[in-house]
Amino acid sequence: MLLTPNAMSPRLRWGLYSATGLIALFLLLPIVFIVLLSFGSSQWLVFPPPGWTLKWYQQFFNNPEWMAAAFASLKVAVLTTIFAVALGLPTAFALVRGRFPGRDMLYGVFTLPMIVPLVIIAVAVYALFLKLGYTGTLFSFVVSHVIVALPFTIISIINSLKLFDQSIEDAAVICGASRMQAVFKVTFAGIRPGMVAGALFAFLVSWDEVVLSVMMASPNLQTLPVKMWTTLRQDLTPVIAVASTLLIALSVLVMFIAATLRRRNQARMPS
Numbered sequence: 001m002l003l004t005p006n007a008m009s010p011r012l013r014w015g016l017y018s019a020t021g022l023i024a025l026f027l028l029l030p031i032v033f034i035v036l037l038s039f040g041s042s043q044w045l046v047f048p049p050p051g052w053t054l055k056w057y058q059q060f061f062n063n064p065e066w067m068a069a070a071f072a073s074l075k076v077a078v079l080t081t082i083f084a085v086a087l088g089l090p091t092a093f094a095l096v097r098g099r100f101p102g103r104d105m106l107y108g109v110f111t112l113p114m115i116v117p118l119v120i121i122a123v124a125v126y127a128l129f130l131k132l133g134y135t136g137t138l139f140s141f142v143v144s145h146v147i148v149a150l151p152f153t154i155i156s157i158i159n160s161l162k163l164f165d166q167s168i169e170d171a172a173v174i175c176g177a178s179r180m181q182a183v184f185k186v187t188f189a190g191i192r193p194g195m196v197a198g199a200l201f202a203f204l205v206s207w208d209e210v211v212l213s214v215m216m217a218s219p220n221l222q223t224l225p226v227k228m229w230t231t232l233r234q235d236l237t238p239v240i241a242v243a244s245t246l247l248i249a250l251s252v253l254v255m256f257i258a259a260t261l262r263r264r265n266q267a268r269m270p271s
Contacts, residue, residue: 031248038241045236056238069227076223077206080145084202088153096161114151118211126215136218144216145206152205153198160194200258204251
């Protein structure tokens, strides 16, 4: 039997809240330190900072190499999101509504990138693109990121499809719509939260990816995490903390958008 907060004793309830708060503090403290270091006046990553300044943000936005890396990350993440949803949508339909042998095995194949260590995928993809001569290109970045982002998109859409009442789609067909019209106008509207969640997951996976990006990078094309990695090996400048803060800020913004869309969808659902 599950205990609700009201059914717990005050001591147990406060103990649970305290433990949850301490765990959250333990997880968030390094992120808070990084954000504070990005405003520190020291030229080294020293905590606590001796003073506060915005000069590291000025250096970041005035440096063409950092801005090129940030723009490359954004471009790769957007393209990865588009292709992950475009490939994940028909795949999810096939896995949920398809009736063919090996369907469960195929589902396992599509979720393998979530299980296999990322470095193994990175080495394999790097070897393939090195042989084809595509390393260091936008194409190699997007394809490698889609490989690891696609499982998250497929799972999100599959969960929405399983919750969707297919009889609504059948009713649209009975009323005169073609099957494709019913899918596009009825089913897609019903599973939109899953599609949006899958797109946001794909964006975040690509935006923060570093292992695959290091393998695919070249002097002319590198994402923001790669630029941070290479700079960190040469210098402990607070500009790295600025880049980290911007990565965190965009990730938090995307999660906030996802939570807002989920609340709106729940508010529209009939009780």
